[in-house]
Amino acid sequence: MSARDRAERIRRVIGDALASGESGATAARIDEVVQRINHELQVDLGPRLEAVARQVRGMDARAFALRDELLAHLVEIEGIGRGQAAALREILLAPDRDEEAERLRTGLPPRAERRAGLSIVTISWNHGRLLPAAVRSARALLESLDPEDRGEIWILDDGSNDDTADVLAGLERDDGVHALRSRLSLGLSRARDVLLHAVPTRHALVLDADNTVLPSAAALHRHARAAGAAFTFGPLLVVDPDGAPQGLVSAEPPGEAYLTADANSIDTMAVIDVDAVLAAGGYTRDPLLAAADDWELVHRLARTGHTIGFVPEVVGRYRLSARRMSAEGRDSAAILHRIERAYRVDGLLDLPAIDVRVAHPAPPVSDAVDRRRRVVVVSGGGVANVGDDAILQATIERLVAHPPADGWAIDLVTDGADLPQLAAPCAWLGSLADVVADLPGLALDAGDLVVFAGGGGVAAPFAASIVAGRAALARAARDAGARVVAAGQGVGPISADMADDVRDIFGACERIGVRDPLSQDALHALGIGSEVVADDAVALVGSGRDAGGEGRTPRLPEPGTYLLVHVRVAQYNLAEPARWKDVADAIDALAAERGLDVVGVVINDQGHAAELDLLADLARPDRRARWHLVHATSDAQLAVELCAGASAALVGSYHLAYFALLAGRPTALVVDAPYFDAKAAGLAALLDLPPIAVGHAVTADELAARWDDVGAALHPGRREELAAAADRWWAAALA
Missing domain, CATH: 3.90.550.10 (Spore Coat Polysaccharide Biosynthesis Protein SpsA; Chain A)
Structure with a gap:
């Protein structure tokens, strides 16, 4: 039906109602007309308006893309213009410059x-x-x-x-x-x-x-x-x-x-x-x-x-x-x-x-003998991810706390070179892929110690990268007679094609620590024993700046005045940015209802959709609560502090959930894939909690109920228990 036909039909209905002459009947007919009009609007005009909105959004996207392309061309043209102007300037100044250079040389x-x-x-x-x-x-x-x-x-x-x-x-x-x-x-x-x-x-x-x-x-x-x-x-x-x-x-x-x-x-x-x-x-x-x-x-x-x-x-x-x-x-x-x-x-x-001879120099000859014990730490980190950096920092702190007689000579194999501040001098050898490509150059021997730091990398999404790389390095360490230990490992899900590599990694280890009971079960299914010692980043919770004390970072909202939200777009969980809309709506509604602010925290600069950009889009001006965005990518302690100061948290990061729960804050972890489901289940099992996972379509009521369940089950003193267990494990592993 066309818009004109619909309008004519509505006019006839209204005319009939008015012609009836009975006030009660007229009121009833008017109510009927209103309901019919609402129905027509919902059935026909609603989809039409949505279609128009989609077209406008598409036009906006194309306009922005065109704008970016034009800006890129303008920058290129500007560079060409500057380059040509600089070349012309070089030509014009050359005689005077040659004369002055000659004057300086003759003197x-x-x-x-x-x-x-x-x-x-x-x-x-x-x-x-x-x-x-x-x-x-x-x-x-x-x-x-x-x-x-x-x-x-x-x-x-x-x-x-x-x-x-x-x-x-x-x-x-x-x-x-x-x-x-x-x-x-x-x-x-x-x-x-x-x-x-x-x-x-x-x-x-x-x-x-x-x-x-x-x-x-x-x-x-x-x-x-x-x-x-x-x-x-x-x-x-x-x-x-x-x-x-x-x-x-x-x-x-x-x-x-x-x-x-x-x-x-x-x-x-x-x-x-x-x-x-x-x-x-x-x-x-x-x-x-x-x-x-x-x-x-x-x-x-x-x-x-x-x-x-x-x-x-x-x-x-x-x-x-x-x-x-x-x-x-x-x-x-x-x-x-x-x-x-x-x-x-x-x-x-x-x-x-051409004859390009790249010769790597021999070590300088010295009468002094370096008696320090070599340790090769294989860890995530160095690529602007707070969780991986926190594990790396904690691992180095453990080594510093348990030195051999002559100290450690620490070599690092990490994801990147952008390393956080560490507790001891370290030499970066390269990424895992780079080191594995030249294992003879690693020069492992029987006196060395190899430490596989923790994290969630021993899982199916990383079978061809982290798991295969660590397996190759573990085999090299085994062949060289080096000692190997694995700390705070998050394991699973394990696919059939990676099982042999997992066996090679942990088969080379003298001691194996895992971060939760489900990781222990995953290794047990392969015939590998392990100890539950929690994630090593537990060392950062409760250390450094106090969430409510004198050392608190200035300009942050006061503890207890905000809800914490974090978003993560990755192929292994919520790969589409649009799927975070319901999450943002739910936490905004609860914050407004409770009279709290929302703090969005950024802890990762990787990926095709940066966390900061997505959070900035979600924190739109028409939100009911007041939103703040905090960039903590290079500051793990700031992330810990934000978690500890929150009234409750809704996050897409295992480590933020870990930090918040250990600080006694009701927390939910957003899950949309088997890998993250295993993370959430493992963390809940470690802390003896009911499920902490919620889906991307979570409503405000569902989120509030999940926080209530988790908050009621939180155990005071659990952080201290886990930290003590990790300390005992490290002391034994490094003895």
Whole structure:
């Protein structure tokens, strides 16, 4: 029926009612008409309006996608424009820069022959504030060398207009650095070449003023001499302006993958053979490559048969900032085109014409013997996930609490390099996949201890990754005669195709701790015995900042004034973001009913739908309760504190549920897949609770009932019991 026909029909019904002349009948007929109108609206107009709404949402999505695409093109165009403008500027300034560079070179002391040793060269252009830290790190590196290998520190003030001149004067006076002052900005290439002419030693380390070098960079110098390398580099820890780790750069040897890539992954910080680089023409003067002179140099040295060296040890810190050269807009396509035309054939490396020898250095010879006992910790963590990071932190704390006579030498195998703050120095060996790909390089022996830290990774969703990788490492440890222990393991569900790998993992272990009774049952079904010792992150609950005390993080809602919610989108549980809508509606309704706020906590930056984005979408302005969003990705203790301060919690994370329940807070875990169902059941069994799982379509009434059931069964003192059991297990395992 058309809208016009429906309107005419409604008019006839109303006319008939009015024509009846009986007030009671008229009222009844009007009620009937109203009901019919409501029915018509629900049956026909409702779906139509929903269809229109879907079309509008689709148009919005397409508009946003188009906007993002246009913005990407604008950024690309802006980069091209900036790159071309920068190249033009390089061309116009070249004569004056050449003249000034020549003036500086002619004023240098003559260098008939450079002596053996290492010097450090730094350019400062408006980096006066950061220069002292760079110089301190350079001085520490030189002092770590043998006296005969200690060169000089040379700094060039590249036409700065900040306080670099005053800072440099103080460094000359107090730290014995050698300073050059340019009357104009030479740019990176010319400035570096001037500094290379200045140094008295055969090797120089190139250090940007906003970075710092570590004493471990002495290995670069040793390797450069031993291998005769013209350019030797090693991994750098990337840090933000506050010093927080963000990952690694310069972390891979320059094989074919690097020399055929479309972007540079090697930083300028490297030890170079001064005479070899100057003989090769120094740093490039190509105006298009002003921002990629180091990338071009590696290609040119390799292309002309020089050795490129690599030392697999972190040798410095690379500071992220908006002013670094790599952050500036530039014509990346033009740079890549130039590199390919000069050093590659048809977009590929001309391998027969290049000799790249990546030689890993032997350990330095020392009379001192490292008597520390080696422990290899295999754990999740390092990829912006609070749960995995909490387990890693707790594991290292356990090792620190139970040291052998000469202490531990701790090696880490984790998911990533973005590690949390740990209780002891650790050496990161790489991801599990990287280490398993080169098990001989792990060099396990009978004196080593391998610790498989806990988590929920021994389960069907991770059969081909975590389980297979740990099984391979367990077999290598068994063959080497190393001791193996497994702590706080979450096991199951186990698929038939992974059973052998599970047997290999735990068959190599002297002691096995699992985090809940259902994990114990899963291993028992395979004929493997274990002890229930809880999840190791139990050590973080009740430690550090007190949820209601003096150390509480400022600006958080007061304890007991909020409900905690967390969302997680992953292939192993609630893979679609839209499925969290009912969860958000339920907790919002309960918060409004109880006069509480809602705190949404973010603990994971992984995945195709970031938790923060999803929570921000769910915390829409028309919510009845007041919502707060707290980012705790890099702070496990903050996550613990938020759980302890909540009136109740509804979460999509095992560890948040764990933290909240141990703090005595009624908690429900959102479950939508067998893997998470097993997690929820195991946690409930560990704490002797009724079911804690709820589905994604949970209503406010259902959630309130689940909280009531769980809250009534919570056991005071359970956290202390579990922590004590874990302590006893670790003491025995590490004895």
